[in-house]
Amino acid sequence: MSDTQLYPTPPAENSNSSGERKKRQVKQVVLLFSPQLMALASLLPSNRDRARMLYALMHAYGLLRPFATVAPGGGSLQHGKRGSGAGGGGAREEEEEEEEEEGEGGTQYRILKPNAATRADLAEYHEREYLDYILSPSSAQAEGGEGQSALVLDDLGLTDDCPLFPHLPAYALLIAGASLTAASALLRGIATYALHWEGGRHHAHRGRAAGYCYVQDVVLAIQRLRSLQPVAQPARASGDIVGAEVGEQPKRRARVMYLDLDLHYADAVCQAFAHSRAGGVLTLSVHHASPGFYPSTACAALTRPDTADPYTLSLPLARGAGNGTYARLWPAVERVTAAFDPEYVVLQCGLDALAGDPCRTFNLGLDRAEEGSLGWMVERVLGWGRRTLFLGGGGYESANAARAWTYLTSIIAGRPLNARADIPDHVFFGQYAPSFTLDVPAGTMRDENTREALDNIVGVVDVLADRIRGLRCSM
Numbered sequence: 001m002s003d004t005q006l007y008p009t010p011p012a013e014n015s016n017s018s019g020e021r022k023k024r025q026v027k028q029v030v031l032l033f034s035p036q037l038m039a040l041a042s043l044l045p046s047n048r049d050r051a052r053m054l055y056a057l058m059h060a061y062g063l064l065r066p067f068a069t070v071a072p073g074g075g076s077l078q079h080g081k082r083g084s085g086a087g088g089g090g091a092r093e094e095e096e097e098e099e100e101e102e103g104e105g106g107t108q109y110r111i112l113k114p115n116a117a118t119r120a121d122l123a124e125y126h127e128r129e130y131l132d133y134i135l136s137p138s139s140a141q142a143e144g145g146e147g148q149s150a151l152v153l154d155d156l157g158l159t160d161d162c163p164l165f166p167h168l169p170a171y172a173l174l175i176a177g178a179s180l181t182a183a184s185a186l187l188r189g190i191a192t193y194a195l196h197w198e199g200g201r202h203h204a205h206r207g208r209a210a211g212y213c214y215v216q217d218v219v220l221a222i223q224r225l226r227s228l229q230p231v232a233q234p235a236r237a238s239g240d241i242v243g244a245e246v247g248e249q250p251k252r253r254a255r256v257m258y259l260d261l262d263l264h265y266a267d268a269v270c271q272a273f274a275h276s277r278a279g280g281v282l283t284l285s286v287h288h289a290s291p292g293f294y295p296s297t298a299c300a301a302l303t304r305p306d307t308a309d310p311y312t313l314s315l316p317l318a319r320g321a322g323n324g325t326y327a328r329l330w331p332a333v334e335r336v337t338a339a340f341d342p343e344y345v346v347l348q349c350g351l352d353a354l355a356g357d358p359c360r361t362f363n364l365g366l367d368r369a370e371e372g373s374l375g376w377m378v379e380r381v382l383g384w385g386r387r388t389l390f391l392g393g394g395g396y397e398s399a400n401a402a403r404a405w406t407y408l409t410s411i412i413a414g415r416p417l418n419a420r421a422d423i424p425d426h427v428f429f430g431q432y433a434p435s436f437t438l439d440v441p442a443g444t445m446r447d448e449n450t451r452e453a454l455d456n457i458v459g460v461v462d463v464l465a466d467r468i469r470g471l472r473c474s475m
């Protein structure tokens, strides 16, 4: 396949999205990756070897090495149509400051090695008893909880879908650590967009594993983005001003919006920030909810327009939700974003809503050319012009997960692959039968979201967006 087929003509930049910032700038994109992260993530019992397939495919497409899509001075990009800085020539060291010059554009893409979290980092959210257990050396040896107390395991959620597995302590520390490394890179201005596809473990509770999630990297990352920063940097908009006493430099906390596109309700993340720090963190989960569907909680129902907490939003969709349903809903999501005006966005890109997932509940496509698809939504989020942390999540058809996160990486890195690109020959090539192409097209599942139901959801969201704007204006 030629370069032209791999990388189609880029779309017009950032058109008509809420919160669009007109100034063009060099975007710093970092992918959190290390061989150790891949090896540990591949041990996750619910997603064995998914990470190996993902990074093998990314390597095959040249996404595990740095590049630049545009650099002042011209030249041509290896494999790309735009810009200069062949191969890793345009990559920067971690500590370099971001350029934000008027009139400059393009992307610097590079790989950032994650640091493991410490126990103290995890203790910012998790309970001590839970950490004692999942970080103990005996847990590192346990396979399926052998030799452990069944009562204790049950109490900590370490049974059924979250069994103990070898190297769980190292896994928990590195998955959380990678999300924290990513958050720090955003906070320090090293990254405009940070990607950690092994993160997004949105069901892990303070004292209990749940839904294939052992460690709550999402909450930890949001907490870090909310850490006190001197008023002068890095963001300049208003926020929670703290500690402005005489002789003391005032500090503030940024506003963070969490948007969750996984098939399942983001229960633990929404719960962590509900009714707290009003106005600081907004959580918005778009998911499926029906009797008995995981996680079974009343909170997964449509948020009431008169809710006491308009910063914790839940948008359930009926079975079969596809591109058209997401396209209908998306402008309302953007109105919430504009009303809240976040400085940081955390986007959970779980893939179990994609067509072909074994959950067989939603029917979302991938190709950004299709309005409402996952690729299209990610491109819209880029158009918001906010510093963003992109996380993974569910996704149980490993080849499709590898396709999707590889494709999304290429979009975020400013060098979008063609969804119809052939899968390159590599060690897992045979897993991509029968299409052997990158795309995950929507299937033929019937979309049960009626126009009336979607109109109702959009109406409720619009009321909530107005309330959020009103609350922000009165601060």
Ligand SMILES: [Zn+2]
Binding pocket: 262, 263, 264, 350, 352, 393, 394, 395
């Ligand atoms: Zn899920």
